[in-house]
Amino acid sequence: MNEGINSGDRGTTALGKRKEGFADVARWISLDSDSETSIYRRFHELGARNLLYLQAELLVLEKKLNELDEQDVRTDDMDLKDAARTWEVLTQRHAAGLGDAKDRIELIEKIQTKLREYHEALLLQSEISKLKRPNKRVLDAYRLWFKKPYPALGGLAKTFLDTPEDLVGLNTSETDYLSLFLRRHWPTRGEFSRDGLHRIGRFSEQSVAITVAAISIVVAAFLLVGSIVGLYWVTSDAAKLGMVAVFTATFALSVGLMTNAKRAEIFAAAAAYAAVLVVFVSGNISNPGA
Incomplete structure (x- = not known):
């Protein structure tokens, strides 16, 4: 879910028939198929x-x-x-x-x-x-819709979004850098806020997850197959060592950017990848260029 400002035609709204108060907020939350807007105080x-x-x-x-x-x-x-x-x-x-x-x-x-x-x-x-804090992108969109042109709820209930450190999201999205980048540029379905001026964009989190998975598979396959093919045709020992270093660094960078792996997990994955390449380089493989 993204937020934006309307600069033209009012367009159509996904809210359908208007409701008020708690019914209005509940329906707006339910419109999010990924449940990212299920944000509440944890007290x-x-x-x-x-x-x-x-x-x-x-x-x-x-x-x-x-x-x-x-x-x-x-x-x-x-x-x-x-x-x-x-x-x-x-x-x-x-x-x-x-x-x-x-x-x-x-x-x-x-x-x-x-x-x-x-x-x-x-x-x-x-x-x-163990519940995570809501995504800032989703929380900003929620606040925009909730508070304009006036709070959707009255009494103390209208203040529950004012304490971000005490909020939890029941379903938070992946926070790897590739997913964050795609969400910022993903095509959205426009929806106007309650004031009719601010536009909120909805998109399917599942489509982003599928795209990230596809890119990750392609990159992983390229780094494994591409490195083996490259090392097979290179005859210089110095060049092979340099290629191992470059491919290992690229692999570690891709794991850090496209997954939520922790530092220890990145080190372990990079070490395993480098070990595979070193075993390949040190093996007695016939090379037509030798």
Whole structure:
């Protein structure tokens, strides 16, 4: 999705029949087949605060349980010791209405409930922390549509795009340099913003991904086959070493530009590629020009 300014005919809009408020925003989000506009607040501070509250409650419950454990050690009452060792005895005393067993069972049930809630919140927060921030290109287009000529939502809801550091995208696109370059120049389907003046361009992210994959395959095949063919016909050892260096550098550059590989992965891929070329050069291959 790209953004732009209308400089002529108003054209047609992809929004169809007009809606208002949350219905309007929801439909605009749903129009994006790649779901890049599924951008929301993650409320990171509130999530952290909720975990701290749950943790504090569990610390209190843990302290109470430890105090009961200390009482079990100090007591001379064999029935209480049996209840501490045997679950069946503890439940029998609870069924009989004995206060010590009732307090312990209630505390255990509170811990089980609160611990489950805490662990679920912890796992959810862990998953949410893995979500990436929305693409700046998409976020700019979203803001343009959302805020002009007036905010699409009222109240506090109209401010949710004002905190970019707390926003997450449910489906973020690839961020390799080749994909970014193609998105900036990809043909789009024009759509006017709500003010009728600013144009927003939509395009299929899948088409960009297919193009990037095709270019990557062609480049990879050329670097592998082309290097082997070139090294086969060159007879000078110095020229062969120079070609290995050039092809390896080109390969590493292509991996860095066309993929999201990390530095360690680029080094590993370049080393493997160079190893293939070195093995080829060092082999005893008949050369008609030798």
